[in-house]
Amino acid sequence: MKEFSLYAITGEEFHPGKNVVDVMEEAIIGGADIIQLRDKTGSKREVLEKAQALRELTLKHNVIFIVNDHIDVAMAVHADGIHLGQDDLPLTEARKITGKDMIIGISTHHIDEAKAAEKEGADYIGAGPVFATNSKADVTSPVTTDYIKQVKAEISIPFVAIGGIKRHNVNEVLEAGAERICMISEISGAKDVRSVCMELRAKLEGGN
Numbered sequence: 001m002k003e004f005s006l007y008a009i010t011g012e013e014f015h016p017g018k019n020v021v022d023v024m025e026e027a028i029i030g031g032a033d034i035i036q037l038r039d040k041t042g043s044k045r046e047v048l049e050k051a052q053a054l055r056e057l058t059l060k061h062n063v064i065f066i067v068n069d070h071i072d073v074a075m076a077v078h079a080d081g082i083h084l085g086q087d088d089l090p091l092t093e094a095r096k097i098t099g100k101d102m103i104i105g106i107s108t109h110h111i112d113e114a115k116a117a118e119k120e121g122a123d124y125i126g127a128g129p130v131f132a133t134n135s136k137a138d139v140t141s142p143v144t145t146d147y148i149k150q151v152k153a154e155i156s157i158p159f160v161a162i163g164g165i166k167r168h169n170v171n172e173v174l175e176a177g178a179e180r181i182c183m184i185s186e187i188s189g190a191k192d193v194r195s196v197c198m199e200l201r202a203k204l205e206g207g208n
């Protein structure tokens with residue numbers, strides 16, 4: 001799987017009146033190198049149309065495109081991957097549908113889940129929610145940076161820290177060993193999306 005470090009997930013609720021493709025293009029220009037379509041309210045048709053537009057955008061900029069939840073949509077638009085949670089189709093079942101080339105990311109909130117995902121062939125895992133977040137309805141309580149340290153020490157596949165990560169606390173997450181960070185609201189809700197992503201990328205590359 002191509003390397004990535006700044007992971008933007010769509011959050012249309014945070015940018016009313018702005019087109020999701022335009023917001024994600026600003027994120028990419030600012031340095032986001034992986035984009036995920038996450039739509040909890042749209043119809044299947046609406047999700048497909050957004051996925052088609054974001055697939056075109058991510059091909060134009062040569063960044064990874066992931067679809068959350070909707071395996072069928074991901075396959076229909078030839079997305080690079082899917083992201084599944086602990087209550088979604090198990091990875092082994094999803095792999096039977098997608099075949100070997102599809103990137104499969106798995107959410108994890110405990111080291112046992114991380115070890116299981118690694119054993120079952122996940123291409124990457126999400127590790128979170130690091131801090132409290134209002135961007136996910138059924139979110140578990142914060143796992144804190146202690147979980148990041150544990151995943152760093154015990155898991156060999158790529159992992160991305162997620163959950164309540166902002167410019168003011170991202171250094172804590174990096175100091176805990178994360179090399180990849182994922183956000184919804186800090187990016188999608190920003191007045192200047194490109195500038196926020198540039199700032200985050202600078203932090204990822206070692207600047208403060």
Ligand SMILES: Cc1ncc(COP(=O)(O)OP(=O)(O)O)c(N)n1
Nearest residue numbers: 068083084085086107126136162182
């Ligand atoms: C990179 C990344 N990590 C975690 C999640 C959460 O996915 P999931 O547990 O399926 O919850 P929803 O996002 O579907 O509410 C993610 N989407 N991306």
Ligand SMILES: Cc1nc(C(=O)O)sc1CCOP(=O)(O)O
Nearest residue numbers: 128129133135163164183184185
């Ligand atoms: C979608 C999601 N998944 C999480 C997990 O822990 O699996 S936390 C989360 C919400 C991330 O949004 P924000 O960057 O606005 O906090």
Ligand SMILES: [Mg+2]
Nearest residue numbers: 068069084085
């Ligand atoms: Mg999901």
